[in-house]
Amino acid sequence: MTNDKLLSQSINFLRFPLIIGILYVHFYLAKTGLSIHGVKYGADAPAWFFYLNVFCSGILSAVSVPMFFWFSGLLFFYKTEFCLEAYKKKLRRRVRTLLVPYILWNLIAILWTAKIFVPGLSSLFSNADGVKLNLTIWGFINCFYDNSRGLFLAPEVNLVNPAIPINGPLWYIRDLMVLVLISPVLYWLIKKLRVWLLLVMAVFYLFIHLPGYANQFMAPALFFSWGAYYSINKVDVIERFRKVWFAPLVFILVSIVDLATYGTSVSLLMGGLEPFIGIVSLMVIASYLLEKGKVKVNDTLANSSFFIFALHTMIIFELAKVLFLVLHLPDSPYALLGLYLTVPFITAFVCIGLYLFLKRFMPTLCSWLTGGR
Numbered sequence: 001m002t003n004d005k006l007l008s009q010s011i012n013f014l015r016f017p018l019i020i021g022i023l024y025v026h027f028y029l030a031k032t033g034l035s036i037h038g039v040k041y042g043a044d045a046p047a048w049f050f051y052l053n054v055f056c057s058g059i060l061s062a063v064s065v066p067m068f069f070w071f072s073g074l075l076f077f078y079k080t081e082f083c084l085e086a087y088k089k090k091l092r093r094r095v096r097t098l099l100v101p102y103i104l105w106n107l108i109a110i111l112w113t114a115k116i117f118v119p120g121l122s123s124l125f126s127n128a129d130g131v132k133l134n135l136t137i138w139g140f141i142n143c144f145y146d147n148s149r150g151l152f153l154a155p156e157v158n159l160v161n162p163a164i165p166i167n168g169p170l171w172y173i174r175d176l177m178v179l180v181l182i183s184p185v186l187y188w189l190i191k192k193l194r195v196w197l198l199l200v201m202a203v204f205y206l207f208i209h210l211p212g213y214a215n216q217f218m219a220p221a222l223f224f225s226w227g228a229y230y231s232i233n234k235v236d237v238i239e240r241f242r243k244v245w246f247a248p249l250v251f252i253l254v255s256i257v258d259l260a261t262y263g264t265s266v267s268l269l270m271g272g273l274e275p276f277i278g279i280v281s282l283m284v285i286a287s288y289l290l291e292k293g294k295v296k297v298n299d300t301l302a303n304s305s306f307f308i309f310a311l312h313t314m315i316i317f318e319l320a321k322v323l324f325l326v327l328h329l330p331d332s333p334y335a336l337l338g339l340y341l342t343v344p345f346i347t348a349f350v351c352i353g354l355y356l357f358l359k360r361f362m363p364t365l366c367s368w369l370t371g372g373r
Helices: 003-026 047-076 084-117 137-142 168-181 183-193 195-207 213-232 237-242 247-260 265-291 299-303 305-326 333-361 363-370
Strands: 034-036 039-041
Touching: 003 047, 003 168, 003 237, 003 265, 003 299, 003 305, 003 333, 034 305, 047 168, 047 213, 047 247, 047 265, 047 333, 084 168, 084 183, 084 305, 084 363, 168 183, 168 213, 168 305, 183 195, 183 213, 195 213, 195 265, 213 265, 237 265, 247 265, 299 305, 299 333, 305 333, 305 363, 333 363
Parallel strands: none
Antiparallel strands: 034 039
């Protein structure tokens, strides 16, 4: 197997595990608990459950989104002689693959959120208490950028990182569209400054807190540029990463230090380093397993990953509540542990089932929702 094919297969193989990681990021039960009919279950979970959540949802899974940005930068410039015509062609393609799904899935999220105003249903759904309607044109527009000022105003607003659309995970698509628009600038900077650009961006990412959206945008820009660097400079990623075969061991060590020092400045630094080491580690592991024939790419899992990504936050807590009520689970940490370990996978396979249904019976709609993926 050539390194080019191995790189492509490694990326496709990792899509589904990374999506599962994102589901765990958003199913952080130790922080959110599980609210049903006004009662919050899991509010007093023991320390071991909290640290398990920190490890799975805050450390292991934190690699997922940076790695998707890394993939995007790598593939955007992959085997391309970048020029004005190539840029125009890529922009036209991204309208279909990014902009249209972004609009459609946020519209779906608006309709989904509106259900909390149906009499008798509000107590069944997450985050319904105290939500007020903001029926203005700007409220509608903000649903696509900053939902804290959108149609549905929550009593508590996340002031640390408020600029996310109503379909929260799609901030990734929004920032990716911005990166695509400024890709000629990034291309020029990478060609001129090479690795120095990445080092400067990494310093800002790790140590300097920028104001407003600039701080939020630094991580996407860094990991997109890191991936782009390899393609622009025609670096063989598989060959380069083979030289650091020990990266998974380093990641384990850094993760242990992060968990042991949780809540300190050391933990913050470890958390900043983990995506870098994690990306290399996952590429090393995936390419090795694929090359040795230990695993194969499952096309259904790879192709449905975007659909899972776009849908999961609308249903993951609702599925958890259904399981909690149907199975008559007690308010115990072990019941919560069972939910925590299984619900992200159940959610993923529910999404896959819906994806396959749409692909079979409504292929045009499925194509628009997934950008033709």
